[in-house]
Amino acid sequence: MAERIYIFKRFERFWHWSQAALIMFLMLTGFEVHGTYNFFGYEAAVDFHTTAAWTLVGLWVFAVFWHLTTGEWKQYIPTMEKVDAMLKFYLTGIFTDAPHPFKQTTVSKHNPLQRLAYLFVLVIINPLIWTTGWFYLFYSSWNDWGVGWLSLEWVAFFHVAAAFMMLIFLIAHVYLATAGHTATSHIKAMLTGWEDVD
Amino acid sequence: MQIIRSMIILGLGLALSMLSTHAFASTTPADAAKATEKVVEAKSDGMKAKKVKDSTADHSKFKELQKDFKTGPEVTRACLECHTEAAKQVHSTKHWTWEYLNPVTKQKLGKKNVINNFCTSVESNQTFCSACHVGYGWKDDNFNFAAEENVDCVVCHDTTGKYKKIPGLSGHPNYKSMEWPPHSGKFRPATDLKEVALNVGKTSRKTCGSCHFYGGGGNAVKHGDLDSSLDNPKRYLDVHMDADGLNFTCGKCHLSDSHEVSGSRYAPTASDSEGALIRGSKGDRNPSTCQACHSDTPHKETSSPKLNEHTDKLACQTCHIPAFARGPLETKMTWDWSTAGKLDENGKRIRIKGSTGRDLYDSKKGNFTYERYVIPEYVWFNGTVKFTLFGEKVEDRSLVKINDFQGDAKDPDARIWPVKVFRGKQPYDLGNETLGVFHTAGKDDSAFWGNYDWDKSMAFGMKAMGVEYSGKMEFVNTEMSWPITHMVAPKEDALECHQCHKEDGRLAAIKDIYMPGRNNTPILDKLGFLVALLTLIGVLVHGGIRIIMSKRG
Ligand code: HEM
Numbered sequence: 001m002a003e004r005i006y007i008f009k010r011f012e013r014f015w016h017w018s019q020a021a022l023i024m025f026l027m028l029t030g031f032e033v034h035g036t037y038n039f040f041g042y043e044a045a046v047d048f049h050t051t052a053a054w055t056l057v058g059l060w061v062f063a064v065f066w067h068l069t070t071g072e073w074k075q076y077i078p079t080m081e082k083v084d085a086m087l088k089f090y091l092t093g094i095f096t097d098a099p100h101p102f103k104q105t106t107v108s109k110h111n112p113l114q115r116l117a118y119l120f121v122l123v124i125i126n127p128l129i130w131t132t133g134w135f136y137l138f139y140s141s142w143n144d145w146g147v148g149w150l151s152l153e154w155v156a157f158f159h160v161a162a163a164f165m166m167l168i169f170l171i172a173h174v175y176l177a178t179a180g181h182t183a184t185s186h187i188k189a190m191l192t193g194w195e196d197v198d
Numbered sequence: 199m200q201i202i203r204s205m206i207i208l209g210l211g212l213a214l215s216m217l218s219t220h221a222f223a224s225t226t227p228a229d230a231a232k233a234t235e236k237v238v239e240a241k242s243d244g245m246k247a248k249k250v251k252d253s254t255a256d257h258s259k260f261k262e263l264q265k266d267f268k269t270g271p272e273v274t275r276a277c278l279e280c281h282t283e284a285a286k287q288v289h290s291t292k293h294w295t296w297e298y299l300n301p302v303t304k305q306k307l308g309k310k311n312v313i314n315n316f317c318t319s320v321e322s323n324q325t326f327c328s329a330c331h332v333g334y335g336w337k338d339d340n341f342n343f344a345a346e347e348n349v350d351c352v353v354c355h356d357t358t359g360k361y362k363k364i365p366g367l368s369g370h371p372n373y374k375s376m377e378w379p380p381h382s383g384k385f386r387p388a389t390d391l392k393e394v395a396l397n398v399g400k401t402s403r404k405t406c407g408s409c410h411f412y413g414g415g416g417n418a419v420k421h422g423d424l425d426s427s428l429d430n431p432k433r434y435l436d437v438h439m440d441a442d443g444l445n446f447t448c449g450k451c452h453l454s455d456s457h458e459v460s461g462s463r464y465a466p467t468a469s470d471s472e473g474a475l476i477r478g479s480k481g482d483r484n485p486s487t488c489q490a491c492h493s494d495t496p497h498k499e500t501s502s503p504k505l506n507e508h509t510d511k512l513a514c515q516t517c518h519i520p521a522f523a524r525g526p527l528e529t530k531m532t533w534d535w536s537t538a539g540k541l542d543e544n545g546k547r548i549r550i551k552g553s554t555g556r557d558l559y560d561s562k563k564g565n566f567t568y569e570r571y572v573i574p575e576y577v578w579f580n581g582t583v584k585f586t587l588f589g590e591k592v593e594d595r596s597l598v599k600i601n602d603f604q605g606d607a608k609d610p611d612a613r614i615w616p617v618k619v620f621r622g623k624q625p626y627d628l629g630n631e632t633l634g635v636f637h638t639a640g641k642d643d644s645a646f647w648g649n650y651d652w653d654k655s656m657a658f659g660m661k662a663m664g665v666e667y668s669g670k671m672e673f674v675n676t677e678m679s680w681p682i683t684h685m686v687a688p689k690e691d692a693l694e695c696h697q698c699h700k701e702d703g704r705l706a707a708i709k710d711i712y713m714p715g716r717n718n719t720p721i722l723d724k725l726g727f728l729v730a731l732l733t734l735i736g737v738l739v740h741g742g743i744r745i746i747m748s749k750r751g
Binding site: 033035139 | 283291502504507510694695696700701712714715716717718719720723725726729730733734737739742743744747748
């Protein structure tokens with residue numbers, strides 16, 4: 001018999017979806033600034049990207065604060081336990097309706113693979129995109145900041161590299177959102193807060 | 199799009215308020231000018247004041263000028279009776295000496311010394327070239343540069359529009375009726391010097407333009423951003439000189455002091471990162487730059503901060519003069535002297551005109567091309583120009599740079615500037631290893647324009663430079679750059695970001711700087727999109743198998 005548990009609090013859900021929207025919008029505008037295609041027009045893309053980036057930065061400030069004060073940051077402590085079981089599940093079990101090797105609880109919301117993936121986003125992709133984006137934004141102040149030796153070429157390179165990592169993460173993440181107890185249970189949980197579990 | 203934007207902006211006013219640190223209150227000089235205009239209008243409306251002259255002296259009332267002057271120098275003598283120091287002032291200017299010592303490169307420049315790729319050189323051709331000298335009588339090296347009466351006051355101070363120095367008369371206007379243009383069958387009446395003298399006044403676009411619009415041998419030929427369409431321009435052509443608007447004279451920007459006019463093409467001011475020039479401020483900043491009025495943060499706080507942040511790399515002109523020769527006139531783009539001298543079967547001069555009435559071929563000068571609405575080329579420029587002068591050996595004769603703009607991305611004084619690059623083909627003396635000086639105009643037997651004989655004309659020209667012609671010459675390709683700075687377009691016509699920020703954009707030739715939007719990281723892009731695509735395929739396959747399996751089960 002399926003039971004329901006309350007996993008994602010209101011702020012968490014708000015944070016997730018607004019972040020998702022912003023990141024997708026940043027990708028859309030960022031790759032236009034990069035010169036990959038023409039959509040909004042270059043000037044508008046730059047304006048939108050800058051505005052969305054500031055917004056995202058603001059959102060992160062709140063999120064970091066929230067994670068620290070609620071102790072929710074512990075959700076991202078990595079563990080290797082059951083990683084092999086998770087991999088096996090995604091490679092075979094999922095096709096044969098085998099039981100999910102990980103049991104979600106309110107204190108442990110993410111399966112070990114999720115933990116690793118999100119940690120990668122948190123400690124590699126985000127900081128990379130943050131710092132490079134920040135330097136990019138204040139390019140004209142580099143000399144005043146005493147970092148005139150920085151090269152825009154490399155700052156942009158790492159910003160774009162991080163953007164690609166984010167894109168790849170997004171594709172996998174959106175798909176794996178359908179790999180819960182049922183195809184929609186994860187998504188529903190992120191919308192309502194309640195997840196069906198076995 | 200608007201909606202998305204306003205939602206983001208509304209929702210996160212907080213984040214945005216941080217951005218407003220960029221907001222410096224600023225009004226453009228145009229705004230300020232408009233405001234004062236209104237005040238003046240209101241005043242004159244109220245008082246119904248009758249129009250007063252803006253000069254305190256009406257020269258038509260001076261008895262010193264009520265004379266039937268026979269020659270230009272006679273007029274000058276009359277001017278000097280009151281303006282006792284004027285000629286001495288003029289004597290020290292480039293307009294008079296045609297010489298300029300570049301303090302940085304130590305090169306001796308000026309029209310007298312530089313060889314260009316239009317009519318090439320003044321030496322041995324003074325009778326013609328001096329039609330644009332502010333003097334009378336410069337026909338050869340014996341000209342008396344110390345004589346005050348040799349200064350031509352009226353060429354700059356005429357207001358009648360009837361005073362014209364005729365090429366071939368060594369800087370004089372015609373004192374007798376003469377056929378002009380040559381062989382046209384039209385006659386110019388003798389210059390009424392009395393009328394001209396009684397009506398002198400301030401310089402105007404027309405007086406400056408009488409030489410500067412016609413450089414290189416004709417209207418619109420040389421600069422590309424200066425031609426007679428600026429006599430009476432509309433706003434689209436030049437926001438400052440707009441005859442129905444700001445109506446600037448040249449002197450409004452090119453402020454003069456003791457007859458020394460500011461702004462020089464031999465030592466231009468390529469960058470000025472200070473605020474607007476305030477009266478009384480110390481130092482010797484050039485008052486004729488854009489920044490002298492607009493400062494180097496000219497864009498309003500309501501526009502993107504990115505605009506002001508571009509002024510450390512771009513000259514104002516780069517965005518605000520999107521093309522040159524934007525008026526009705528084409529400017530000359532190339533001049534090939536090597537084809538000059540061909541004659542028809544009767545041994546007569548050939549002239550072929552294009553559909554717009556411009557010469558495409560002239561036996562005297564060779565082949566030309568003209569263009570209108572020309573997109574400039576762009577170069578780094580820090581204000582230093584190196585010329586290839588007479589007597590300088592050229593290492594690489596495949597392309598001789600008549601002048602070379604210095605600067606690169608690393609140079610804090612360099613900005614990206616728009617230039618007209620004029621391409622020519624002209625004589626080079628192989629024995630002496632120097633650009634050639636040849637004799638073009640004159641009634642003698644060596645002038646190319648009478649005899650079409652290169653050797654004779656070279657021998658004459660080189661001798662005038664103090665060198666024996668080697669007898670061996672060839673035509674070399676040359677390039678000369680002209681900074682584009684006039685014909686400033688209205689702001690709505692300024693360049694847009696994407697015109698440079700794209701692959702093969704306007705700044706494609708500027709390679710030593712990173713610019714987002716022009717395909718900078720091709721390998722990273724390929725790799726990134728490949729991995730993203732593989733991930734996508736992976737999840738689609740995975741999902742497909744799940745769907746199939748669940749249907750079976
Ligand atoms: C998921 C988030 C983000 C993605 C996917 C993203 C993507 C991109 C990409 C692809 C470019 C083009 C770079 C180039 O070709 O040189 C770019 C430019 C830029 N990004 Fe981001 N970015 C993100 C977040 C941020 C953040 C957080 C900031 C600032 C803190 C930022 C600031 C900038 C700036 C300043 C530029 C330069 C162009 C401009 O002024 O708009 N970005 N971004």
